[in-house]
Amino acid sequence: MTAAAPSASGKRSAASAAGGEYVVGVMTMDVEGKASDRFRRQVERATEAFDAAITEALGVRVELLTFRGPHLTPAAGAYAPLDFLQIGLAEKLERGVHFLLIVTEVDLMATTLSYTLALPSQLTNVAVVSTKRLDPDFWGDADDEGLAVRRLTALLLHSFGHLLNLGHTDDPENAMHDVAGVDGLEAMTQFSDAQRERMRRALPREAHERSARRGHVGFALRTLVRDAPSIAAAVARANPFRLVTRLPTMIAAALSVLIVVFFSPEMWDVASTVELYQLAGFAVVALATATVVLYRAFAFGGVLGRGRVLAESTVVTGAATALSLLLTMLIVFGVFAALTYLGIVTLFPRQLMETWPTVDPAVRTLDHVKLSLFVASLGVLAGSLGGRADSKDLVRGVLFVDEEV
Template structure:
């Protein structure tokens, strides 16, 4: 692994060669988070060597520097032989806030679980500017070859730079020697040494925006409103990456709980009485209350709680993360609300004959389109509320992975 990964970063970026004041420098924190401690000296040496390679690379741009630290005593429980990367991410969020770091790369020696792959080497989260990396499979000795700590360190350095590229908005490249190549195996890291000039230019443009971290202890309300307005694009981008359709598909327990409640209520005459007796405005208000309650329940179940530092500072990244999470959950619930509302309306007009509806409800006939619409909205609202309670049983790692992880590398 050479130091050529971002060699041209300030040669290609306009004005990048000029000296910058200290306030224009950005720190990439590298946190060693050893869990099992089986070979601490070797793990520490590999990470130190990898950081040295990254330092050589980042030295080409005087705005970037690394800061190595350790987090001792991460007491995590493995599942099926590996560890949940979201546990590391949650710890990293608090440490990133306390240590005032714009970027944080968490390096651990244990295997990381994956929702879609047999194993994962790293999980970058552009929303939080944190990446979790594993050294477990980087050593050729893991695959039955002769152990090679230097090669292992080179692979880790390439993986760090790959994740840093994702945190700055770079997409995968097709060339196998590009640092942003969408690697399929550990061996691909041996060739990943180069960035194209346009990639370098994009990093130079996005770096100040991605690394900016404003905070305040006073006037938190005004600060939150200003950040929401200024970072609306970043929040919407995070929601698009998370994709409410995908998130809804990841929550089968929520869908099953909602559908079971709706089916029971649909065949209850009392439900028809309520829907036919109330006004459209009352149904609309009831729907809003149910959606807000369901969003609160899901947010408390799946969001990361860290928002304030020990000195009571509120940060820009914390606000953006919270807003993107809430917006994505609300859009997911609205999608479910529309889905069940449409299905209920279709079921009502096709399954329940008009003759039955003239006499079955005790509050009067329920045969008009308005009656059907009110009933559909009522059932969908109850389904969303019940679904949110059942949705708390869905896998936190799967849901949080959709919300916070950019990709599984």
């Protein structure tokens, strides 16, 4: 295990990539007023054990890093892990490491569980781990620092396994056993031979170690082609159908516009006169605009690193995020179009369809399809503006976090 000098991060990254060596950083991230010698000692001991468990088996290098003083604000007694993740995403690029495990001693806020011990994000190659609940004295038991270190080591192994796309196992002594709480963590000490082989094969694919200082557009295009399977897998993990459920404000704003527009006679004039190709073009523009609006609201910033370096991992993260949001918009658009068409054929009598438009009667199926496309496009556009008010943590949790441990 070696300590890294931040000023040498760019050189180290280039040397690592050239030599085929992959670097795993374990970074302590102190919150102001929360740092302690005990915490640092536990992380150092756990990192040594983590290093011994993976270095020889995978041929990686583990480095202990320090990032001091993110001035984060707790909410409801806990800190948002995605704030740590956003800082870690930038630090991973600046420090020249391929995988980053952030360790903090403050409690992490959970979204679906009573508490969170760790959050791995395979898309960003960053995991956040908390030591807050690992000490037995937190639960009212006798102090045992050695037990806390063994539990932290297990969390580091478990999180790193997720970054290399390992799934859970039923073996309670395996590092990838499904974590239900702190009890039993200390027994999760090993990977199987099959898991180590899968991790060795996954390293070149998941590390995304390439970078470019010039020719960013060409580099980005080559990365999109080369890493298309990784981007598709990230989109599948995010699940655009689940993402729709995290945008209630967007859906409400879109439905309010849809209802008003649906009962407007002017929309029936549009349906009866505009060409289908024009509406198709408008729908494409609406979907693209909505995706850009939501991307700016929910994606992590910081495209270029120091020295205007564009990293492969940054391109993959941005592409997967944009594609997930685009597919989400397509789902919303399809639902709105279907609801509009259903409302037309069930609510409006033929006589009204003939007399309401001021240009031509809108009684043909094609007229109904065109009206549905137009109303759905307007709904998606209006909804994207309202969607910016949705919870950033909930949306980012779907996009970037694989699981809450």
